[in-house]
Amino acid sequence: MTTSDQDRPARDLLDPDLGADVLAGLRDIADFPINGVVFKDFTPLLLDAALRDRIVEDTVARRRGTVDVVAGIEARGFIIGAMIAHALGVGFVPVRKEGKLPSAVHRLSYALEYGTATLEIHQDAVSNGERVLVVDDVLATGGTLAATCELIERCGASVEAIELVLEIAALEGRSKLEGQEVFSIVTV
Numbered sequence: 001m002t003t004s005d006q007d008r009p010a011r012d013l014l015d016p017d018l019g020a021d022v023l024a025g026l027r028d029i030a031d032f033p034i035n036g037v038v039f040k041d042f043t044p045l046l047l048d049a050a051l052r053d054r055i056v057e058d059t060v061a062r063r064r065g066t067v068d069v070v071a072g073i074e075a076r077g078f079i080i081g082a083m084i085a086h087a088l089g090v091g092f093v094p095v096r097k098e099g100k101l102p103s104a105v106h107r108l109s110y111a112l113e114y115g116t117a118t119l120e121i122h123q124d125a126v127s128n129g130e131r132v133l134v135v136d137d138v139l140a141t142g143g144t145l146a147a148t149c150e151l152i153e154r155c156g157a158s159v160e161a162i163e164l165v166l167e168i169a170a171l172e173g174r175s176k177l178e179g180q181e182v183f184s185i186v187t188v
């Protein structure tokens with residue numbers, strides 16, 4: 001480890017080029033899924049195995065040993081969240097859209113940039129006192145993540161941190177996540 005590595009805050013990006021490379025791997029799709037929304041498509045980034053691995057490694061370096069379980073949000077949060085859970089060697093909890101989970105659930109509805117949605121979590125998915133890392137691709141208005149945090153807390157567990165690939169600052173999602181540690185690899 002170099003001196004500059006030691007001096008770097010533990011919660012910073014460990015790979016200094018990662019933000020720029022992730023930004024280059026995203027593409028903007030105008031008017032999807034409704035007019036007026038610029039959709040940040042991260043599927044090109046998923047095709048790049050090396051870049052995908054760097055996202056996972058950077059996140060794992062920040063969180064190793066600090067979380068008991070990863071919760072990923074359907075659907076894009078499943079992709080990245082499952083990879084991070086695997087690399088951390090911890091369990092994975094799916095936070096799903098309404099009607100998909102078979103056992104008893106906690107449920108919350110919320111507003112999105114382009115509509116409304118309902119999320120559910122199995123009541124027994126996380127236990128009292130467990131430290132949960134929440135993972136998703138995008139923070140936009142923050143409704144999805146605020147609902148997810150509330151669902152985890154209803155189970156008796158606590159949100160240790162939230163890890164995101166992209167944050168859309170103009171939509172002010174952080175204002176709905178007061179008191180949570182939120183880390184975004186890229187902010188636009």
Ligand SMILES: O=P(O)(O)OC[C@H]1O[C@H](OP(=O)(O)OP(=O)(O)O)[C@H](O)[C@@H]1O
Pocket residue numbers: 073074075076077111112113117136137138139140141142143144145173
């Ligand atoms: O901050 P917010 O305004 O709540 O928006 C962010 C959420 O929107 C997207 O999910 P979406 O509900 O479109 O579902 P998908 O992952 O199934 O495409 C994205 O993956 C986040 O979960």
Ligand SMILES: Nc1ncnc2[nH]cnc12
Pocket residue numbers: 037038039040041112113114138140141168
């Ligand atoms: N503009 C956007 N692009 C991608 N995902 C989103 N989720 C909410 N708003 C989004």
